[in-house]
Amino acid sequence: MNNETNKLIPELRFLEFVKDGEWKIETLGNLSKEIVEKTKGRKFKLMSITSGLGLISQLEKFGREIAGESYKNYYVIHKGDFAYNKSSTKLFPEGEIALYDDEVVGAVPNSIFTCFRFDINRIDPKFAKYPFINNLHGNWLKRFIAVGARANGSLQVNNKDLFSVPFAYPSLQEQRKIASCLSSLDELINSCTHKLEILKTYKKGLIQNLFPHGNEKVPNLRFKEFEKDQEWEYLNGNELFEPISDKNHNSDLPILAITQEQGATPRNLINYNVVVTEKSIESYKVVEVGDFIISLRSFQGGIEYSNFKGICSPAYIILRKKKAISVNQFYKHYFKTDLYIRNLNKNLEGLRDGKMVSYTQFSEIQLPNPNPKEQQKIADTLTSLDDLIREKTNKIEELKLHKKALMQGLFPKI
Structure with missing residues (x-):
């Protein structure tokens, strides 16, 4: 937006539209029509919403379709329609508006959704989804929603207030250019995310095969140079x-x-901020690089590795290797395996959730202790995968930040 003239002009604009002047602004109600068509028992694809992901099928979200007698009153939605979910989430405290982009006709519960369809002669739905991703509606609706109304997740939103949301838009040509630019970025983010999930799945499968199962003493997958080695040793x-x-x-x-x-x-x-006094810090324990910290309180696997030298609360138990022949990074990965977590959980039966695991309980579980060279090979392999996963994760975050900055520039402030 041009701050000097206070006009509806974005900070970033494609060259061919620089001279087009201000964007128009109208209420959502003037640009769209509320959808009131109901299923009346006709079979359509049942949809739900997941915060940040938008509309997804109930089969995908819940593994089954959930609809009873009220199904006949569900709203019918088509590709290009929008659905406003009147539920508060962390990402969208005033509710989420999502584009329905499926060729198959869908249906959503009328009790928690308000649906609408833009006039496609003025608004391209693929363009319109981005202001809602930017929470255009939430910034407007927050003035109408009482502070306590978000407590239980359900929002009392008057449709009159929803359809009074001010919506800024340029020509259809510029809308399509913006939508094409941002959707290309979305595709890149989705592609990187898919590759990340493949890497995580591959790592999980590799871990399952690089460590022995159950009472076995040899892993399913062994590096060639260790195939003729003896069975793994186990120590408490x-x-x-x-x-x-x-x-x-x-x-x-x-x-x-x-x-x-x-x-x-x-x-x-x-950004983990907890106020502690200088006196209490005096009792904190020193943690060296390569130490492990028992932090298990919820039985989900919590023996953590430290890449840093520092201090931590005396409530934690710090573990340091006794034998020079053991490889810390090997155990860093082993402590996160399903097998070890299951063994640890068995040893904790009877403890209340939230109780710290003792060194005695940790000591009673046998740990693999193969040839140090084999330990190192396994550790190096899994650490390399971790580096790839971290690199891909950082790339996705960079792309998301770039998209956020781009959206702020491509849309004028209202």
Whole structure:
């Protein structure tokens, strides 16, 4: 938007439209019509909404279709129609508006959706979806929704307020150019996301084959140079790792947050802010690079590896390898296998959720301890995959940030 003249002109514009002047602005109600057609029992594709993903089939979301007597009152939607879901989510606190882009005729519950169809002679639906992704409607509707109304997720939104949303738009030609640009970026993001999922699936399958199953002593998949080696040795946890309680520090080391997603990471790197006193920090334990921290509280696998030197709460148990012949990165991956987590859970039967796992309980579980060279080979292979996954994840985040910035520039501020 041109701040000097306060006109409806975007900051970024394709060259062929630079001289087109201001965008028009009208209410959603003037540009679209509410859809009131109901199924009346006719069979259509049942749709639901997933925050951030838009409209997806109930079969895909729930594994089955969920509709009872009320199905006859469901709204019928066609390709190019929009559905507003009157449920508050973290991403869309005032509800989400999604484009229906399926050739098959769909149906959505009339109790939680308001549906509408744009006049395609003025608005291209593929263009229109992007202002809603930017939460155009939410920024408008928040003035009509009481603060407490979002508490249980269900929103009381008057259709009159929804259809009063101000909607800015340029010529159809410019709309299509913008839609084409952003949809190409969406396709690239989707392609990268698909490749990321393939990598994650491949890693999961590889882990299942690089470590023995159940009571087996040899993995299904073994690197050629180790095929003739003996069976893997198994030792109790306390034979490989010992608890460390080193509090010899000047409180100048970074405080580590222990999470299942990030492992042991300095709090300032992940915006994890917890107020602690200088006195309490004195009792914190030193964590060295390569240490493991038992953080299991919810029985989902929580023995975390530290890539950083720092300090952590004395509530955590820090593990350090005893034997120079064991490879830390090998156990970093092993502690995240389904097999180890199942074994750990068996050992925890009877404990209440939320109770810290003790070193004794950790010690009672046998751990594989193959040839150090084989450990290193497995660790290097899985770490290389982790690097690829991290690289692909970062690429996706960069693309999403680029898209967000592009959308802010391609649409004028209202």
